Amino acid sequence: MTTPLVQVEDLTVDFGSVRAVDGLSFTLEAGAALGVVGESGSGKSASASALLGLHRGTGARVNGTVRVAGTDVGAADEAGLRALRGAEAAMVFQDPLSSLDPYYTVGGQIAEVYRVHHRVSRRAARARAVEVLDRVGIPDAARRARSRPHEFSGGMRQRALIAMALVCEPRLIVADEPTTALDVTVQAQILDLLHELRRETGTALLLVTHDVGVAAESVDDILVMRHGRAVERGPVAEVLGAPREPYTRELLASVPRVDAKRAPRLPGPRTTGDEGVPLLETAGLRREFGRGAGRVTAVDEVSLTLHAGETLGIVGESGSGKTTLGRMLVRLLDPTAGHLRYRGKEIGSLPEKGLAPFRRELQMVFQDPVASLNPRRTVGESVADPIRAAGETDERRIRGRVGELLERVGLDAGLHERYPHEFSGGQRQRIGIARALAAEPKLIVCDEPVSALDVTTQAQVTALLAELQRELGIGLVFIAHDLAVVRQVSDRVAVMRHGRIVEQGPVDEVYGSPRDPYTRQLLAAVPALDPALAATRRAIRRELAAA
Structure with a gap:
């Protein structure tokens, strides 16, 4: 009987008083692929780092036994670890x-x-x-x-x-969220690459990911983690097709499906008196950067409409112009040419002073809440900024309003005095939404608001946005590279490529019968939860690449 390439027995990892990994045991055979999935904070990355002894010198307390390629990682000296890292086992970081x-x-x-x-x-x-x-x-x-x-x-x-x-x-590659920040087509290319390398070299793979679809595309077995413990392990088709544990079923239920039609929604309250006038409308919108020979057109002749209470999804690869368009819609960037109308009024050419009446009604939620929240100010102070900007000076009323907003997005009003670093990624995104709501907007542009979140937190944030839209009649522009999330939240969708909209329409029509080859290419790159379908798609992509 051969010895497994990786043997982990009763592994615990403690950071101060926090136990990140709690009695974890698993094995990985040479040449095999294991996916470790779970929510943020489940202990996935802490477990993966222990395989290469990366906790050494960090203050973390590691107990249990970890053997990789015959090396006892816990007992190895520095020379032994150097010999292991790179030569026998290597890590690919997020x-x-x-x-x-x-x-x-x-x-x-x-x-x-x-x-x-x-x-x-x-x-x-x-x-x-x-x-x-x-x-x-x-x-x-x-x-x-x-x-x-x-x-x-x-x-x-x-x-x-x-x-x-x-x-x-090396005999083992440990890949920690290697595709999280990549758009779907590049993600598919990286996953295909890892698969081909495994097939050609016999290298084993331990893939850490919060994206169950990514795991389905890439591994033989899945290990589901929660609160530092192993919840379920088995062949990928069995775990995804017939999960035994309630938590695994809950995790899979949170995964957005690109082939699932959106449930019909009840109409929200109207926010504009002119029913025939769109909330937002663009015609020939254009944005250029640079001058002369170095001029780049980021957004090119974009025309679209958005009505109150409606969600417009905007999808496309990195560099397609999505974020630039979103910033123009709320006038954080000035259009180079074209028209931008808000509730029938031309605002695209207004100078900064002329935008003052519209600033409160046009808000943006950014991709990275860490970068958009001042780390030296409490979250309560950040949420209060739009309230003060509107002229409110009574501190008691301001504090009460901030507490209402925090509770509205599912947080405790008593968290007012805490700082951004004390919150999880999903909580920080909720704070960003609360700050946008403080201005009582009519339109919110969400720029990749869930791209860095695990699937259950994604589902919570998208459900929150849908609930707020239904209650307040807000128009939403939802920018994302994740096509499954966009289908889940959007009424209509616009597909961007090289600054242009190549296709737009009702979301079920665009996804069900895409007309443009680029849209079909994007949809074909979305990870499939069915390993057999994933293998078929991978073969098709390989044939197309060879053609």
Whole structure:
């Protein structure tokens, strides 16, 4: 009987008084693939880091037994860990920008990893770096190896991290949320790459993800975690097709489905007296950046409408112009050309002073609530800003209103004095929504508001937005690269590519019978919860790439 490549027995990881991993045990055979799924805070990443001894020196307390490729990780000295990392086991992290040194070329960094484990010349190491960059699909690898990380797109940086992990031909790759920040087509490319590398090299894969669909596309077995413990483990088709545990069923029920029609909604209250006048309307909207030969058109001739109480989804890949369009809709960016009308009034060409009457009614919820909340101010003070801007000076009334808003988005009014770092990602996003609501808006543009959240928190935030819209009659523009989430929340959808809208219409029509080839390409890249369907789609993508 062969010894498993990875053996974890009764693993516990404590950060101060918080137990992140609680008695976890599992094995992983050589060449196999295991997906570790669960909500944020379930202990997934803490468990994965323990496989390479990454908690050492951090203050975390690690107990139990972890063996990887014959190395007892807990008992190994620093030399033993260095020999393990890279050569036998390698890690691919979620954020390639924080994992790659901005001052050095990508190829140079990969070559340095190779030289740590092999006594070769710099020239030979550079040649090996070019070889693995070419293997992971970096075009013109010899030239791009001399580029620095900021010169790569997000998907290319993630490929570079995978190349760095592969350079020493490890027996195990640990991938921690490797596709979270990527749009669906690039995500599909990375998942296909990992699958092909496993098939060709026999490398084992431990994939950490909160996206159950990503796991279904990529692994043989699934381990479901909650509160640091293993809830359920089994073959991916069995766990996803017939989950035994209530928590697994709850997790799967929260996953948005690209093939599920949206349930009909009751109409919300009307917020405009002119029933025939759209809440928001654009015609030929355009935005350019730069001048002369360096001029770039980010949004090109976009025309759309939004009515009160309606949700318009905007989807497309990174760089398609979605965020630029969203910022123009609330006049955080000035249009270069075209018309922008709010409740029938032209606001696209108004100077800043002329926008004052509309600022409260046009609000935006941003993708990263950490960046949009001042870390030095309490959340109560941040939520109160729009109330004070409206002229309210009575502190007792301001505090009462802030408490009402926090409760309205599902938080305790008593959290007024806490700071952003004391909240989870989902809670911070709720705070961002509360701040937008403080202005009593008629229109909210949500820019990737759930992209960094796990599926259950996503479901909570999208349900909150739907409830607020139903009660207040707010018009919503929902920008996202996740097509399944957009289908779940939207009445109509617009598909963007290279700054233009290539297709728009009722969400069920666009998803059910897409006319544009690009829309069909996006939908084909969405992860499928059925492993058999995922394999079929992967084969189709492989054939298209070879054609």
